[in-house]
Amino acid sequence: MTKPHNHPRRRPMAFGILCALLLSLIPLAPAAGQGVPEPRREQILNGLRILLVNRPGDPQVMLKLRIHSGAAFDIAGKEGLMALLTDALFDADSRRYVTEEIDGRYDVSTTYDSVTVTLAGRATDFGRLLELLRNAIINTQLTPELVNRVRDERIKAAHADAPTREALAERAVAARLFGVHPYGRPIVGSPESLARIEPADLMLTRERFLNPNNATLYISGAIDPMRVMRALRSSLGGWRKSDRIIPATFRQPEAPDLRTLLLDRAGAPEVTLRLAVRSLAEADRDRAALRVLAPIVSARWHAANPQLAGVKMTAYHDARREGGMFIMGASVAPASAAQVLESARKVLRDIAANGPSAAELDKARRLWLDAADNALTNSEANADAWLDGYTYDLASPNPAEIKRAVGALTPAEVQRVAARLFLNTPSAAVAVGEASKLREELARSGGVEVFGEAALKPEPAATPKPTPQSPALQLKRP
Structure with a gap:
């Protein structure tokens, strides 16, 4: 029986409460008319790059984590693997907590080259948002029950989705142009490819790509950079870095069919x-x-x-x-x-x-x-x-x-x-x-x-039977 994990609200971390209190004490200044300043760049010991933008007077805070590997690394025949992994990052309780209880928002998006996790809410809820991000990335729940559930949900959505002509044309021209190269495969996969994905595939993908030295975290809002860095070291400093970053070594696609x-x-x-x-x-x-x-x-x-x-x-x-x-x-x-x-x-x-x-x-x-x-x-x-x-x-x-x-x-x-x-x-x-x-x-x-129409091949002409004559010589190789 799977042991249920605790809800973030019931198990607040000490650093989360401290961050919320500290951020609430930052004096507010008018933000009207201000542009977005250049971020302050930091890095913690496990290789995670940090970009900090202090926006005095902004009542909201945003955390945006970018993983620098995406659906291009899906296992062949199991397209949709990276997208399925992102579905598993936040369970239903965590999503409901963000949107309903702290009046925030979350978003997870996957491209061929990256995964982006966004959490946003009130500046005073920074600690809670950081804890949610930590649990999603470091303590990712990939039990067979959870994997089966999110996979079935995505397969059901794939069957129900009727793509527009525009979406269909986009997918088809990419497949035509790139062939078997990863850029020619759909990011979300197909019902057939999703059905082949096992929990072990998700765990391997998480181990290979969701690592701090393959990621950058952008934080903006009414923040104190020094205090935020202390919170990040406490929260994400234990995120284990990988020995190496998996490079993109894809074979170049063949020339496309000109028809x-x-x-x-x-x-x-x-x-x-x-x-x-x-x-x-x-x-x-x-x-x-x-x-x-x-x-x-x-x-x-x-x-x-x-x-x-x-x-x-x-x-x-x-x-x-x-x-x-x-x-x-x-x-x-x-x-x-x-x-x-x-x-x-x-x-x-x-x-x-x-x-x-x-x-x-x-x-x-x-x-x-x-x-x-x-x-x-x-x-x-x-x-x-x-x-x-x-x-x-x-x-x-x-x-x-x-x-x-x-x-x-x-x-x-x-x-x-x-x-x-x-x-x-x-x-x-x-x-x-x-x-x-x-x-x-x-x-x-x-x-x-x-598409889908087999080319009609002409029937080969019947070979006329030779007219019986004298017995043919049977030649043998020496």
């Missing part, structure tokens, strides 16, 4: 299109150019299809550690599918050959910098930007560095990066819609493969 993959959705009034090429790793020296290439490509794609004014056509970059995706997407009438796909390919060829004008670059730069400035005034977005710097091993984790790099770009530099990405680069194309209306239309822009 357009057609996923049949009977009755769909529109076709959802995706065209994607493999892009640069987020730590690449040319990553700044990707920020402006997306809006430039999007604007040119719109201009190439004036008859589709008002239709959403977009281009964006999906950043990843080992190389992301540059994606173009639209939803159009079936009769326009081939033309829109072909115009997308032409836009990529043209930007690689000729580059952007100074006016195009200036407009794209302003758009991106304005969006970045707005995002970085938000405490949580600023935290994510700093944590991304450590996840992707950037030369400088400070998000101000990418802003400076974008501001210094020239049209020639953007063209060089566009040529690096798009010139003679195979692309993957996916269409989600009614196959009966799309098969011939898409064939105008190249080959088409209908």
